[in-house]
Amino acid sequence: MLLAATASAQDAHFSQFYEAPLLLNPARAGFVNGTFQLTGVYRSQWKEVTIPFKTLSGTANVNVPAGKNKNNIIGIAVADFADKSGDAVYTINHFDGTFSYHKNFGADFNRYLGGGITLSYASTTFDPTVLMFDEDFNNGTNTEIIGSTKSSYFDVAAGIEYNELDEDHHLNVGIACFHLTQPTVSYSNNAESMIYRKWVGNVGYSLPVNEKFDLLPRAAVFIQGPSNEVIFGSDVKIKLTEGGSTDYSIYAGAYYRVGDSFIPRFRVDMGELSFGLSYDFTTSELKKVSQTAGGPELTLIYIGKIKGISAGRIYNPRF
Secondary structure, eight states: OOSOOOBOOSSOOOSSGGGSHHHHOGGGTTOSSSSEEEEEEEEEEOTTTSSOEEEEEEEEEEEEEESTTSOEEEEEEEEEEEEEETTTTEEEEEEEEEEEEEEEESTTSOEEEEEEEEEEEEEEEOOGGGOOOGGGSTTOOOOOOOSOSEEEEEEEEEEEEEEEEOSSOEEEEEEEEEOTTOOBOOSSOOTTOBOOOEEEEEEEEEEEOSSSEEEEEEEEEEEETTEEEEEEEEEEEEEEEOSSSOOEEEEEEEEEETTTEEEEEEEEEETTEEEEEEEEEEOSTTHHHHTTEEEEEEEEEEEEOOTTTOOSOOOOTTO
């Protein structure tokens, strides 16, 4: 958390990074307190500076019991990630399929060591007809030759994580590597236009303060080629009701992306449904033109449970 960093990672990212689990670590597939989890995240940023960058992610995450005592977990997940940015409407569509396995162990059977792998297909496009070049002015004719406006590639990511949890506490530590094959994205057959491998490390903890309050500190580090990003902060969970047919809680928190933005966050749990909202306030040099505005981010989570199917002892579904 104390490392100096420039927040300019090559891949698009979310401020509510724990709400997009497969973008954090493939090993997070299946690690939910229920039979399945559906997650949607929407982000818009920099509309005060240019055409807004818009990012959308959707994930279906399934928990399958495994092992003799059904304490182990098989995770199966599918995800779609889409990003549109800039004047040329540069668009990325990323389709992911993830498999993970979590081994339960320990004297109290409260520890898990898991690994996951993601296979992906991505396509990219842009529209050069909306761009203006030097030759377009003073009745000139644009002679810029663009070989192609589309490029696609296959990709692989892998990760491992450790979880230790009981009814009150939950420690999570993980490390993952994305773009293992360093795929090429080029519109002119340039084999050197590859995507750097991205290393991601994350840690989080759920700590009860008393019967009504929990503290949830979290941090993540992203390193991709010459770019890197560090984000850390904490939520305070306030339990309004617990037990019975429906649990209600609210969260208030704040995060800091080093050298880039301050991010207040709010969330509501209503039984199986959760809603989250955060906003990036720019703290970098970009604030001179953006008036400190960054962008809003919305999350929606639904956790479904089918009696007798859900695996493991995952007490804290909101982590």
